[in-house]
Every structure is written in structure tokens, then in C-alpha cells.
Amino acid sequence: MRVTPNLNRGFVGRSLDEFKKQAAFALSGEAVKRATKPYILHTFHEPSSIAACKVMSDKDIGGFSASHLDYIPPVTTASSPSQNPHGHAKFHGNISIELPKDRPDVQRTGFAAWRTHDRPPTIFGKSLWNVDVYAFLALRIKSDGRKYFVNLQTESIVPTDIHQHRLYARRPGEWETVLIKWGEFVRTNHGMVVEPQREIMKQKLRTVGIGLIDRVPGPFELCVERIWATNEMGVEDIREDERGEEGMLKDSHGRRIKWGDKGEK
Numbered sequence: 001m002r003v004t005p006n007l008n009r010g011f012v013g014r015s016l017d018e019f020k021k022q023a024a025f026a027l028s029g030e031a032v033k034r035a036t037k038p039y040i041l042h043t044f045h046e047p048s049s050i051a052a053c054k055v056m057s058d059k060d061i062g063g064f065s066a067s068h069l070d071y072i073p074p075v076t077t078a079s080s081p082s083q084n085p086h087g088h089a090k091f092h093g094n095i096s097i098e099l100p101k102d103r104p105d106v107q108r109t110g111f112a113a114w115r116t117h118d119r120p121p122t123i124f125g126k127s128l129w130n131v132d133v134y135a136f137l138a139l140r141i142k143s144d145g146r147k148y149f150v151n152l153q154t155e156s157i158v159p160t161d162i163h164q165h166r167l168y169a170r171r172p173g174e175w176e177t178v179l180i181k182w183g184e185f186v187r188t189n190h191g192m193v194v195e196p197q198r199e200i201m202k203q204k205l206r207t208v209g210i211g212l213i214d215r216v217p218g219p220f221e222l223c224v225e226r227i228w229a230t231n232e233m234g235v236e237d238i239r240e241d242e243r244g245e246e247g248m249l250k251d252s253h254g255r256r257i258k259w260g261d262k263g264e265k
Contacts, residue, residue: 035133035231041208042116043226044089047071053116053209057093058109062100067093067112072223081174082142088225091210095217112220115151115209128155129205134229136179137208142223143169147214152185155204162188163200167210175223179230 043049050071057067070090075083097110119127131137137150148167163185168178182202187194191213208227212220 038138038232039129039131039134039229041129041131041205041227041229044071044224045074045087045226047087049087050089053089053114055114057112058096058106061109062103062106063109064096064098064100065094065110065112066096067091067114069114081171084142084175084223084225086225088140088142088223090221090223092219092221094219095212095215097215097217110215110217111211111213113151113209113211113213115153116207118206126155126206128203129229130203131182131205131229132202133231134182134202135231136181136229137227138230139167139178139180139227140175140225141167141169141178142175143167143172144221145169145172146212146216146220146222148222149211149213150180150185151207151209151211152200152205153207154201155206156201158189158194160189161194164188175225 042052050069053069055067055069057063057065059065059067068091070092072084072088072090074085074087076085091112091114093112095110095112099109100106121127137152139150149164150167152163154161154163165180165185167180170176182200185200187197187200210222210224212222
């Protein structure tokens with residue numbers, strides 16, 4: 001007699017992990033007080049972390065930009081700010097604004113992006129991040145200085161809504177930590193700012209990712225080690241740039257969005 005294999009082991013295992021996480025969260029009191037521990041959303045410390053992400057570019061609609069997300073192993077003897085003792089991902093490629101000749105419906109190219117996949121469901125339903133008790137989204141990055149955006153998807157009524165914020169790097173070529181206030185993300189849909197703006201659904205965060213939409217032809221490279229939610233700023237943490245620089249996005253009146261002109265919410 002052969003024992004039937006348990007086909008739902010992954011589903012059950014994820015459900016148990018989710019139950020343990022929620023139970024620990026409730027017992028610790030984090031849900032009713034200011035959270036003190038960082039809440040990891042995604043890390044690139046292992047090669048398998050790349051498979052949990054989706055890579056995109058205008059090549060998907062006939063364009064000629066190229067984008068890749070590669071795993072870079074840790075440097076055991078990191079001796080400079082450009083090196084990292086942990087594994088990380090390298091988002092790189094080349095931006096092209098050339099239009100496909102056989103696609104008259106495509107009027108704009110020149111973008112590349114990646115995001116995490118939707119996490120597999122559990123017995124409790126969809127796996128979503130609840131970051132309601134945290135003030136910042138934090139990213140450990142090494143940038144080439146180009147104009148990247150952080151993109152967030154929530155379990156919204158409108159599935160194509162994306163909340164965006166400029167990813168400011170103060171030390172291009174070096175590793176740094178960037179913090180962004182949740183209340184400063186801008187709700188967009190297909191690259192256009194949506195009015196009225198609504199507060200991001202922090203209890204139902206689906207995916208997180210990064211995109212490059214500056215439409216400047218040429219190579220790009222952005223390294224990412226980890227992404228997490230936090231209330232604390234460590235020794236290496238750097239607040240997001242508050243210069244109020246005008247971004248690529250425009251509101252419904254045609255005015256460019258000015259990052260930093262919205263107070264903390």
C-alpha cells in the first residue's frame with residue numbers, strides 16, 4: 001500500500017507560518033503600541049529571492065529597453081562603501097526610447113521595473129503585509145543616481161492603482177539606507193496621478209518594487225539588499241530627500257508633483 005503524498009503541504013505550511021506570525025504579533029502587543037522591531041518585506045540575501053520577483057520593461061509591448069534582476073553574492077571582506085557583506089540584487093539594463101515600427105498603438109517607451117510577485121495564499125486568504133503600525137518604508141540600496149521610483153500595490157478596489165515615490169539617493173555609488181514616509185506616496189494609475197488622492201491601505205500591502213521611467217537612453221544599475229517597514233532610524237539610516245524637487249508625475253491640473261511638500265500623515 002502506497003501512502004498518498006500530501007499535495008497541500010506548501011499551503012498548510014504557509015498557513016501555519018502565517019498563524020505563528022499573527023499570534024506572535026498579537027502576544028507581543030505590537031498591534032496596539034509603537035512597533036520597535038523592523039518588519040522585513042523582502043530581502044535579497046539568497047539566490048532564491050530573485051525568483052520571487054517579476055522583471056518588466058517596454059520590451060513587453062514591443063519596445064527595445066532591456067532589464068535584468070541578478071543575484072550578487074556577499075563580499076566576505078567588504079572594505080569600501082561600494083561593497084556589501086550581504087547578498088543583494090542588481091537591477092540593471094539599458095533604456096531605449098525607440099518606438100516599434102509595427103506597433104502604431106505604442107506611442108511611448110523607455111521604462112524598466114521590477115516588483116515582488118503576489119505571495120501564495122494561506123488558509124487565512126491572500127497573503128498581505130500589514131504595515132499599519134510603522135511610519136516608514138526603508139530600503140537598503142546602492143544607486144547610479146538616476147531617477148527611480150518606489151512602486152507599491154495594495155489590495156485596492158482598482159487593481160491597477162500604484163502608489164509611487166521618488167527613490168532619492170544621496171550617495172550614488174555607495175550603500176545607503178533610504179526612508180520614505182508612507183503618507184507621502186502618490187496614488188497613480190497607468191502613470192497618471194489619480195484624484196482624489198486616498199491614504200494608502202497600509203493594512204493590505206500586496207507588492208513592492210522599483211521602476212525607472214526617466215526615459216533617458218543608456219545603461220542603468222541599481223542594487224538593492226533589503227526592503228522593510230520601520231519606526232526607527234539606525235546609525236546608517238538616511239531620511240528621504242526633503243528638497244521638494246519636482247518629479248516626473250503631474251496632478252490633474254498639469255502641475256508637477258513636488259516631493260516633500262506634503263506633511264507627515
